[in-house]
Amino acid sequence: MNIPDLEAFVAVVETGSIVGASARLNLPDGEVRGEFRLGVMPYLSEAALSVPLDRLRAEFPQLTLRVTSGWSVRLVDQVTRSELDAAALCLPDGISPPEDLVGEDLGTQRVLLVAAPSLGVPKPASLAELSRFPWIMNESGCGFRAYLRQRFEAERLPFQVAIEALSADLRMSLVARGLGIGILTPSAFADSRWRDAVEVVEAVDFQPRVRAWMLHRPPAGRLAQPIAAFRDGLAQALALPGPFLA
Template sequence: MNTHDLAAFIAVVDSGSIVQAANKLHLTQPAVTRRVQGLESLLGVQLLDRQSKPLRPSAAGREVYRKGRQMLEAESELMTSVNPATEPAGELRLGMPPYLADMMLATPVDRLRECFPRLSLRIQSTWSPGLTAAVENDMLDAAVVGFADGSTPPSSLVAHPFSRQPIRIVAAPSLGLPTRTDLKRLSGFSWVLSQNGCGMRSVLRRTMEASNLSFDVTVEAVGSELQLSLVARGAGVGMVTADLLERSSYRDRLKVLQVADFRTDVVGWLAYRPLPPRLEAPVALLLEELKKLPIASRF
């Protein structure tokens, strides 16, 4: 189907006149007539009631008009979506892990909304393995993910590191643990950690299991502040990034342990598949804002 013929028919219906449609399209009247007739010939139906003044669509013409407008709008959106000079619009599906959600939902997301007002943000918060899989499967456009030092996002994704945070093992002084300790001693205590799916919990579990040490998670809790409050009350040993520990209201009630056989950092990455042109500028701005976060100063 020639969309120019469809546009001519829609212009005639909108204006009620071949003359006015021709002026709107900067065509001659015979050219508009030929285009409408060509569409009628293709579809095998009469689209206009030519006895009415102004011109009105026939019953079939009303259906073609309605669906034709949808087709032309879809064509326009398609052309816009691949034009890098067009103002970004539509959806940006963004993922982030829970421990970064508070910071991400502040300045970086506010900047996106300020700079790209026609862009709708759809934000999903879960753990990094799930976010990475969602990006790979085109369920998210981009995701902020954390990987233990030495690991990286899949090679199928474009990934930029923006932060590095040391992991702190913490406990309440009441547990009586020495500052310098090891995983064997810690295996005698229960843990307060995030749910299964948290990358750092997985690293700790694998490390302990590799040494045939028991790994008992007594409390699973969402959010570092809730976890640290439980650790401070002696519910178990905890694990947190250095930045979140510094910001916690419970930091003075916690003892940071130096674990000889478990020292690692978590590296923050912005990961995405090759982007459509309409999302290139928003994702570039997001990366720029992520690098300004306080946690990025340690990278």
């Protein structure tokens, strides 16, 4: 076995796939085939699973997509360990991804706080006033949920999660019924069938923001074009006009 063959063998073992090994070794190829292991965090799933995936399927019909959903911390770890080829995720504004990963910044977005008018949330509301209401959140493990809890606890205010629900549509339906305050991205709000039943809550001393990232290990190799296609499609899906765009 010569040195290039040995390097290829080691890359396959360490990355867990031929596609991942090709990306690491920056090997050229014609039509992109094989697997593209992609992680998407739940807050981006509504945007990521429409235009970006349609674009990937159209441009790379021979590419097999393996899409995994998970929280940001887990996705970062999976990309670092080459269990995923790339991941689309959000981090609280001001927090950057690990330096050993390629992080493509997709920009900052406001995270919208929404509630049914019947809940009686003040307009605008202070952080102290928001702490008096129940919240409808993703299940434990969500990085932004942890960020919210830390923000409230820093002010020695309670943060009550009344209901956990993974689906954004389910969370919005519960918010529309007046069961608590919810949070979601502007794109998810714009596409929600419940948007006319809720209102955006403005906070006077609390403006939660997240920054969307596309992460992958260097080098991207022959997955560079699929990663770029998905990144551009996601950026397009997130770029909503109007007051909700940061």
